[in-house]
Amino acid sequence: MLPIENYLFLSLALFIIGVIGVVTRRNVIVVLMSIELILNAVNINLVAFSRLYGDVTGQVFALFIIADAAAEAAVALGIIIAFFRNRETVLEDEMDLLKW
Amino acid sequence: MTPTGYFLAHLWLIPLFPLATAALMLFFGKRLPNNAVSVLCVGSVFVSFIHAAGAVIQLLSAAPENRVAQQIMFEWLTPGPMQTTSGQAIRFVADWGFLLDPLSCVMVLVVTGVGFLIHVYSIGYMGHEGGYYRFFGYMNLFMFAMLTLVLANNMLLMFVGWEGVGLCSYLLIGFYFLKKSASDAGKKAFIVNRIGDAGFILGILLTAVTLGSVRFTSQGLPDTSGASGILQVLKAARDSGTLAVLLPTMTAIALLLFIGAAGKSAQIPLYVWLPDAMEGPTPVSALIHAATMVTAGVYMVVRMNAIYQLSPVALNVVAVVGATTAIFAASMALVQNDIKKVLAYSTISQLGYMFLALGVGAFAAGIFHLMTHAFFKALLFLGAGSVIHAMSGEQDIRKMGGLWDKIPYTAWTFAAATLAIAGIFPFAGFFSKDEILGQAFDRFFLLWIVGYITAGLTAFYMFRLFFLTFIGYCRADEHVEKHIHESPRPMVLPLMILAGFSLIGGWIGWPEVLRGENRFERFLDPVLGGVMPETGTVRIAHHAFFKEIFLMLASLAIVAAGFWFAYEFYHSKRIAPELIAAKLPKLYQLLVHKYYVDEIYDAAVVDRTKDLGTLFGLFDANVIDGVGVNGAGWLARFVSKLSMWWDKWIIDGLLNLTAKMMQLLSYPVRLLQTGMFSSYAMLILVGLVVLLAYYGHHVQVMLRSVR
Numbered sequence: 113m114l115p116i117e118n119y120l121f122l123s124l125a126l127f128i129i130g131v132i133g134v135v136t137r138r139n140v141i142v143v144l145m146s147i148e149l150i151l152n153a154v155n156i157n158l159v160a161f162s163r164l165y166g167d168v169t170g171q172v173f174a175l176f177i178i179a180d181a182a183a184e185a186a187v188a189l190g191i192i193i194a195f196f197r198n199r200e201t202v203l204e205d206e207m208d209l210l211k212w
Numbered sequence: 213m214t215p216t217g218y219f220l221a222h223l224w225l226i227p228l229f230p231l232a233t234a235a236l237m238l239f240f241g242k243r244l245p246n247n248a249v250s251v252l253c254v255g256s257v258f259v260s261f262i263h264a265a266g267a268v269i270q271l272l273s274a275a276p277e278n279r280v281a282q283q284i285m286f287e288w289l290t291p292g293p294m295q296t297t298s299g300q301a302i303r304f305v306a307d308w309g310f311l312l313d314p315l316s317c318v319m320v321l322v323v324t325g326v327g328f329l330i331h332v333y334s335i336g337y338m339g340h341e342g343g344y345y346r347f348f349g350y351m352n353l354f355m356f357a358m359l360t361l362v363l364a365n366n367m368l369l370m371f372v373g374w375e376g377v378g379l380c381s382y383l384l385i386g387f388y389f390l391k392k393s394a395s396d397a398g399k400k401a402f403i404v405n406r407i408g409d410a411g412f413i414l415g416i417l418l419t420a421v422t423l424g425s426v427r428f429t430s431q432g433l434p435d436t437s438g439a440s441g442i443l444q445v446l447k448a449a450r451d452s453g454t455l456a457v458l459l460p461t462m463t464a465i466a467l468l469l470f471i472g473a474a475g476k477s478a479q480i481p482l483y484v485w486l487p488d489a490m491e492g493p494t495p496v497s498a499l500i501h502a503a504t505m506v507t508a509g510v511y512m513v514v515r516m517n518a519i520y521q522l523s524p525v526a527l528n529v530v531a532v533v534g535a536t537t538a539i540f541a542a543s544m545a546l547v548q549n550d551i552k553k554v555l556a557y558s559t560i561s562q563l564g565y566m567f568l569a570l571g572v573g574a575f576a577a578g579i580f581h582l583m584t585h586a587f588f589k590a591l592l593f594l595g596a597g598s599v600i601h602a603m604s605g606e607q608d609i610r611k612m613g614g615l616w617d618k619i620p621y622t623a624w625t626f627a628a629a630t631l632a633i634a635g636i637f638p639f640a641g642f643f644s645k646d647e648i649l650g651q652a653f654d655r656f657f658l659l660w661i662v663g664y665i666t667a668g669l670t671a672f673y674m675f676r677l678f679f680l681t682f683i684g685y686c687r688a689d690e691h692v693e694k695h696i697h698e699s700p701r702p703m704v705l706p707l708m709i710l711a712g713f714s715l716i717g718g719w720i721g722w723p724e725v726l727r728g729e730n731r732f733e734r735f736l737d738p739v740l741g742g743v744m745p746e747t748g749t750v751r752i753a754h755h756a757f758f759k760e761i762f763l764m765l766a767s768l769a770i771v772a773a774g775f776w777f778a779y780e781f782y783h784s785k786r787i788a789p790e791l792i793a794a795k796l797p798k799l800y801q802l803l804v805h806k807y808y809v810d811e812i813y814d815a816a817v818v819d820r821t822k823d824l825g826t827l828f829g830l831f832d833a834n835v836i837d838g839v840g841v842n843g844a845g846w847l848a849r850f851v852s853k854l855s856m857w858w859d860k861w862i863i864d865g866l867l868n869l870t871a872k873m874m875q876l877l878s879y880p881v882r883l884l885q886t887g888m889f890s891s892y893a894m895l896i897l898v899g900l901v902v903l904l905a906y907y908g909h910h911v912q913v914m915l916r917s918v919r
Contacts, residue, residue, distance in 0.1 A: 134893045143889070204889040 119160035126153035138203045144188050151181045215274035219266035220281040223310040226263045226320065227359035229256040234352035241345030253348035254331045257355055261324035268317045276738055280429060282365055284309035289368060294424070298457075302424035311365035311428055315739045318579055319362035319511055322586045326503045327355055329706035333594050334495040336703035337601065347387060347493065354380035358504050362511060367416045367426040370512070374412065374476065377505045378405045384500060385492040397488035404485040408475015412512075415468030419519075422461045428515060443518045446743045455522075455743070462519050466526030469516055470533075477509030477563045480537045484810060486560055490552040494597030497552060502559050502589040507582045510566045514575045514740075521573070521742040531571020531652075535659040535666075538564030540807070542669035546676070547803045550607050551596045554677050558633070559589055561666060565648055568663055574651035575740050576733040580721050581644035583732075587717045588632040588640060591710035595626035598699045598707065599681060604692050609677060614686040618696045621704045623682045625711035630678045632714040634671040635771050637764075640718035647721065650763050667767055671774025679782040725760040 126149050133146025155174040162170030196202055233256040241249060271279050289306040296302055312320070331351060338347050357376025364370035379402075386398030419442065420426050427441040440448075449455045473479070478486040489501050500506070513520060513530065520527055538561045545557035562585050569578035600607055602619050616623045632639040635646070645667060652660040686693050698704065722728025781789045793800040805811070884895070904911070 131893075131897055135890045135897070138890075207889075208887065 113163065116160055116164050119156055123153045123156040123160070126150075126156065138205055140192055140202050140204050140207075141189075143204065144185065144192075148181060148185065151177055214278055215271050215281055217266075217270035217273075219263055220270050220312065221283070222263065223267060223281065223283045223312055223363060224285055226260050226267070226310075226324070227356045227363065229260045229263075230352040230355035230359070232256065234349050234356060237345050237349030237352065241349055244345060246339070246344050249345045249348050250335045253352050254328070254335065256352060257324065257328045257331050260355065260359065261328045264320045264324045267312055268321060271312055271314075271317060276734075279314055279738060281312040282309060282429065283311075284365070296424045297421050297461075298454075300424065304420060304424060306366050306368040306426055308369060309365040310363040312363065313429065313739050314736050315511070315514060315579065316362050318583055318736070320359065322583055323355070323358050323362060323504050326586050326590050326710070327358075327499060329709055330495050330499040330503070330590060330594065333498075333597070333703050333706040334493075336700045337495055337597055338493060339700075341493070343387070347384075350380055350383045350387070351496075351499070354384070354500060354505070358508070361508055365428055367419060367428075367516075370515070371413060371416060374472075374508060374512075375409065377500070377508060378402065378409065378476070381405075381489070381500050381505055384496040385489045387493055387496065388491070391491070394491040397485075397491040401485040401489050404482050405475050408472045408482055408509075411468045411470070411475070412472025415465050415472060418461065418465050418468060422458065422465070442516075443741075443743070446518055446522070450743050459522055463523040463525050466516070466520050466523045467529060469512065469519075470526065470530055473509030473513050473567075474533065475509070476512075477506050477567070478537075478560045479509070479533050479564065479567060480540060483537060483541065483560050484813060487553055487556045487806075490550070490556050494552065494593060494600060497556070498590045498593030498597070501556065502593050503586040506559060506563060507566070507586065510563065510570065510578055510582050513567070513570050514579055517575050517740055518742055520570070527571050527573060528656075529571070530567050531656055531659055534564045534567025534569075534571050535652075535662040536564070537561070538568060538666045539662050539669070540564075542666045542673065543803060544806050545673040546669065547800065548673075549610055551599065551609050551612075551677065551681065552593070552607060554609070554673060555589070555592050555596060558592075558670065558673065559585075561670065562589065562633070565645065565663065565666070568652060568659060569648040572648075572652050572655035572659070574648060574655075576736040577644065577647040577651055579736060580732050581648055584632070584640035584644040584714075584718050587710055587713040588629040591625060591629040591707060591714050592633065594703070594707055594710065595622050595629060598622040598703055599626075601699050601703070602696045603688060604695055606688065606692060609680040611688050611692075612681045612686070613684040613688075614682070615696065616682040618686075619698045621698060621707060625707040626682065627678065628711040629714050630674045632718075634674050634775065635667055635767060637768060638718070640714050640716070642768075643718035643721050643723065646764055646767055647723065649767055650760065653763060664767065664770060668770035668774040671771040672778050675775050675778035676782050679778060683783055723760070725757060 130146045130149035130153060133149065134143050137143055137146065155177055158170040158174045158177075162168060162174075192202055195207065199206070201207070230253075233252045237244075237249065237253065244252075267281070271281055285308045287305050288308040289304075291304055294302055294304045331348075334347065334351065338344055341347065354377060357373045357380055359373070361370055361373025361377060364373055382398045382402040385401050386395045388394045389398075416426060423442055423445045425440060425442055425445050429441045429443065446455065446458075449458055471482075475482045486501060486506065490497055492501070520530070541557045541560035541564060545554050545561065548554045548557060562581070566578045566581050566585070569575070569581060598619065599612070599615065599622060602615065602622070603612060606612070628639070632641040635641045649660060649663050649667070652663055686696075688696075719728075721730055721732035724730050780787045802808070886892075
């Protein structure tokens with residue numbers, strides 16, 4: 113097994129790419145994809161530590177997160193489609209209905 | 213035995229009939245056709261007349277000393293325990309009660325009889341006028357009030373009728389209320405009458421607190437305990453010897469009551485309303501301002517004769533005022549050119565005669581003249597109405613003349629009335645006027661001279677009126693002259709009946725010296741008894757036969773002189789009246805302007821009242837409005853400004869300060885709320901990093917312990 117650090121650096125790289133995507137991109141779909149990156153970075157972390165400590169809990173948790181991410185993607189894309197039908201935009205700074 | 217009978221038991225019905233039809237007219241009259249109005253209103257007066265005549269006949273069946281019938285409907289005003297000014301406890305009562313004694317007999321017959329004839333006349337006279345039902349409604353209301361006045365058994369109920377006739381007089385003078393002069397005349401009559409009424413009511417109150425009673429008689433009362441009349445109270449005072457104490461008060465009462473009488477009966481100084489009252493329809497002038505209402509003052513003084521007889525001062529005042537009014541008004545009648553104005557001044561003059569009679573203690577003679585005057589003056593007014601009717605509304609006698617052939621019935625009856633009022637033997641006016649002059653001759657020689665001259669003036673102005681109206685050639689316009697016609701039958705018939713009474717009505721008082729019985733004065737004797745034997749009614753002092761005959765001849769002589777002057781001036785035209793007027797310009801102007809009395813009153817009273825009103829107006833505008841109202845307004849505005857300032861700067865200021873503070877404090881927080889998703893995500897990330905950096909160690913420890 114590769115040393116744990118490799119997994120952690122990969123995870124860190126994915127996480128930072130995800131965060132930068134969330135913070136800098138205006139397109140909500142891209143932001144959603146970035147969030148998926150962050151979740152997968154966490155999954156890598158969980159699976160890596162599960163393997164390191166010989167404890168299966170982390171892997172089970174990762175499976176839950178995958179399911180959760182799928183559900184989240186479905187709901188979020190649904191909202192985005194509904195919103196697009198009304199406002200014809202997917203840019204987050206134009207989503208200002210509740211702003212005064 | 214007190215007299216009884218159906219009519220005496222239903223005295224209260226006499227005023228009730230006209231009241232019922234008056235109410236019907238005034239509430240529903242608009243919807244009734246003129247025929248129904250005539251039948252109802254004239255009929256009710258006729259029924260009243262029948263009841264009155266029946267009651268008088270039943271009363272006459274009793275012995276002279278028992279001729280009193282009284283009917284008390286209910287106790288009207290009972291103010292509870294009272295004390296007279298002398299400290300005596302009394303039970304004061306004013307009833308709603310009717311009294312028929314010889315005095316009210318005369319009045320009730322005159323009022324209903326002459327009133328009925330005038331109502332009949334009005335059917336013809338008012339037939340083409342608007343407001344027919346209103347006219348008859350007021351006339352019947354007047355009949356009710358007048359009958360209440362003459363039938364009342366106490367002063368307060370009499371006052372009710374007194375005010376009622378004043379009201380109806382006002383309403384009927386102002387009958388053509390769209391005409392300014394008519395409504396002004398109505399107001400003048402009402403206001404001048406108010407002055408008299410004030411005196412009358414003060415007199416009533418003074419009587420009530422002095423004598424404890426305002427009843428005219430105590431006879432025939434259901435409750436004889438303490439419910440005695442004025443005469444009985446005075447008699448009791450005489451018997452107990454306290455009468456002398458009351459005498460000054462009696463003078464005061466008599467003078468106060470005379471103010472009321474002077475107002476109602478148009479005596480100096482309150483006569484000014486009567487000439488103006490001629491603005492009313494002519495039947496009104498005949499009924500109210502000649503025959504009935506204006507004589508109410510005379511009736512009232514006679515009714516209160518027990519009090520007047522105790523006060524020689526008051527009697528002298530009455531006599532002097534009466535005589536002065538008589539000659540004063542007669543002189544004004546000399547130069548009037550309006551047919552009704554001549555008659556109005558004549559009425560004032562004749563009323564003065566009546567008061568002269570009362571003043572010299574000849575109460576019966578005054579009432580006698582009242583009765584004969586009611587006949588011939590009503591006839592004169594109705595005749596004048598007939599003339600005006602024939603002349604298409606013309607009232608100026610200078611534009612009349614030559615009507616003798618054109619309206620013969622009117623002319624003949626007018627002539628009869630003229631003979632009667634001038635006092636030509638043996639017509640009505642002769643007896644009553646002669647009676648008064650004869651009494652005055654003995655009592656007050658100076659006033660006899662005044663009355664004597666007045667008789668001559670009366671003859672002059674009446675014959676002047678007669679000649680100018682009926683004799684000579686017609687001075688009217690052509691189309692007016694073409695249109696002259698005799699009045700319809702309802703107008704002519706009353707004229708004839710009244711003419712009959714004017715000619716023979718005086719025979720009832722045929723004097724003893726001419727082998728008569730003077731029944732009229734005998735008849736009135738029981739009510740004129742008085743309290744003191746020596747002040748009792750003046751029995752006709754049996755003058756020497758020749759003296760009486762001399763007096764009669766003398767008065768006939770001056771009447772003849774008056775007739776002769778009128779004849780010379782206005783018929784044969786041997787003397788031109790204009791020449792006399794030109795020779796005495798000042799006197800003539802004085803008479804034409806009616807002694808400037810209206811002008812003097814205007815200057816002395818009316819304008820001063822107006823000035824006072826202006827003064828009050830200025831006070832109102834400047835002090836009340838200026839200081840009071842505007843000051844209060846200014847103060848309110850000042851206070852509200854103050855309050856507004858407080859509200860704006862303190863109350864609102866505190867609120868705004870709070871809001872500003874909030875704004876200020878929330879400013880840095882607001883900077884975080886960019887509304888941009890990415891910045892929130894950044895903040896969450898930063899926060900997470902900070903938290904982990906700070907608590908990372910604890911997390912490590914915690915995780916380690918789990919493992």
